[in-house]
Amino acid sequence: MKTKIINQLKEIVDIDLISFHVPGHKLGKVYEKLGYLDIVKNIYKMDTTEISGTDNLHSPEGIIKESQDRAAQVFKSDKTYYLVNGSTCGIQSAIMGVCSPNDKIIVNRDCHQSVINACILGDIEPTYILPKINKETNILEGVDIKEVLETIDKNLDAKAILLTYPTYYGITYDLETICDYAHNRGMVVIVDEAHGSHLGLSTKLPRTALQQGADIVIQSAHKTLPSFTQSSMLHIKGDKVDCNKICSILRIIESSSPSYLLMASLDLAVDIYETKGEELMNDLLINIKDFEEKIKDNKLIDIYNEYDKTKIFISSKKLGITGYNLDTILRDKYNIQVELANYYGVLLICTIGNDRSDFKNMIDALNDISERYSLNKMINHIEYPMIIPEKVLNPREAFYKDKKNVKIYDSIGEVCGEYIIPYPPGISLLSPGEKISKEIIDYILLCNKKGMNISGIKDSNLEFIQIVKD
Numbered sequence: 001m002k003t004k005i006i007n008q009l010k011e012i013v014d015i016d017l018i019s020f021h022v023p024g025h026k027l028g029k030v031y032e033k034l035g036y037l038d039i040v041k042n043i044y045k046m047d048t049t050e051i052s053g054t055d056n057l058h059s060p061e062g063i064i065k066e067s068q069d070r071a072a073q074v075f076k077s078d079k080t081y082y083l084v085n086g087s088t089c090g091i092q093s094a095i096m097g098v099c100s101p102n103d104k105i106i107v108n109r110d111c112h113q114s115v116i117n118a119c120i121l122g123d124i125e126p127t128y129i130l131p132k133i134n135k136e137t138n139i140l141e142g143v144d145i146k147e148v149l150e151t152i153d154k155n156l157d158a159k160a161i162l163l164t165y166p167t168y169y170g171i172t173y174d175l176e177t178i179c180d181y182a183h184n185r186g187m188v189v190i191v192d193e194a195h196g197s198h199l200g201l202s203t204k205l206p207r208t209a210l211q212q213g214a215d216i217v218i219q220s221a222h223k224t225l226p227s228f229t230q231s232s233m234l235h236i237k238g239d240k241v242d243c244n245k246i247c248s249i250l251r252i253i254e255s256s257s258p259s260y261l262l263m264a265s266l267d268l269a270v271d272i273y274e275t276k277g278e279e280l281m282n283d284l285l286i287n288i289k290d291f292e293e294k295i296k297d298n299k300l301i302d303i304y305n306e307y308d309k310t311k312i313f314i315s316s317k318k319l320g321i322t323g324y325n326l327d328t329i330l331r332d333k334y335n336i337q338v339e340l341a342n343y344y345g346v347l348l349i350c351t352i353g354n355d356r357s358d359f360k361n362m363i364d365a366l367n368d369i370s371e372r373y374s375l376n377k378m379i380n381h382i383e384y385p386m387i388i389p390e391k392v393l394n395p396r397e398a399f400y401k402d403k404k405n406v407k408i409y410d411s412i413g414e415v416c417g418e419y420i421i422p423y424p425p426g427i428s429l430l431s432p433g434e435k436i437s438k439e440i441i442d443y444i445l446l447c448n449k450k451g452m453n454i455s456g457i458k459d460s461n462l463e464f465i466q467i468v469k470d
Contacts, residue, residue: 025226026353077235090218170311179213201281280352320375324451389434398433419456
């Protein structure tokens with residue numbers, strides 16, 4: 001067959017890839033383990049539309065409403081909405097459902113690009129909080145509580161504050177203190193919990209955003225729970241949010257022909273979460289602890305997973321190779337796919353879909369790599385740009401301005417007309433309307449040569465960049 005996409009996906013299935021990446025069902029392994037195979041095997045027959053008996057996502061009264069109500073009970077929210085356009089549409093509906101045009105919102109600078117896109121769509125003014133960073137690993141470590149509270153006090157006219165919790169790397173912080181402080185100053189708290197839909201499955205994991213007082217929480221169930229890619233949930237708790245306005249925005253930005261396959265997978269993920277989730281999470285945490293103990297014997301490998309144990313960062317610094325090289329070696333030589341690589345190492349996303357054999361294969365691979373590929377030297381240090389660029393125009397103004405292409409080093413000091421986003425995890429180093437600095441240009445060109453992918457910029461060769469005219 002000349003079906004390029006299908007042929008490649010079939011090849012991945014046939015090689016039985018070992019998955020330490022999303023989605024959380026791990027190539028369907030969890031469905032087979034739990035006896036859901038007959039359902040999943042025939043799920044293509046469930047691809048339907050709004051007909052008698054199937055309800056309507058945008059006006060649910062039957063099966064979708066019942067499933068969402070069950071999800072609200074399971075995740076301990078007052079209201080839960082299924083999302084079929086990913087967490088992106090949930091984040092955007094939350095922001096535009098709380099903020100009107102020209103309103104201000106406080107956000108962590110290491111937010112997902114969908115946050116800035118929401119500000120473009122809704123003509124909303126973002127005020128940024130600088131994240132912390134681990135200079136040994138270039139892992140972004142979330143926000144400093146004191147700085148968050150100071151930013152709130154300096155921006156009391158902000159309608160809301162949006163924070164990422166946990167970070168892509170599983171870092172958490174005292175969200176409850178922030179929620180209480182923001183609420184006392186009349187602000188709504190929105191939390192991008194895209195990578196934390198599993199946190200409620202064990203007291204050994206950090207507390208969920210809802211448990212700590214967030215008003216709106218968006219979760220990518222497909223990332224760390226067993227639903228299909230692009231299926232997510234939006235949870236609302238308390239009386240600070242106008243649910244009708246959120247629904248109105250969702251009707252605008254979410255598909256009017258929602259996928260019943262995605263909704264069915266959310267239904268299935270909620271069922272697994274409620275009936276088998278705690279047991280599966282306990283098994284996963286045991287396997288992770290065993291992995292930690294056994295990898296200690298390898299003096300060339302350091303791992304970081306202090307907060308959310310299911311996110312494991314493996315440093316390749318002592319091996320003398322970059323994380324991009326380690327990523328390639330694991331995939332090409334050992335049939336293991338990690339979630340992402342940065343200059344210093346790789347990130348594993350472990351879910352209830354992983355089993356003991358996955359971790360054994362990873363241990364064997366890392367030990368073999370240490371013997372065969374180690375260069376017996378430390379890789380050079382690369383400094384992550386930690387200065388928030390000067391904002392000349394707000395994102396919407398910059399988006400609609402005329403642009404022109406200039407050579408990338410000629411752009412220094414000019415106003416950026418596009419995004420510069422290392423991907424993954426989709427965090428913007430430069431956004432439309434911000435002044436371009438030499439520090440950021442040097443960083444992206446160096447890291448791109450080392451293997452980093454850059455998204456958002458039209459010239460994938462990084463020779464030219466778009467700037468705002470005049």
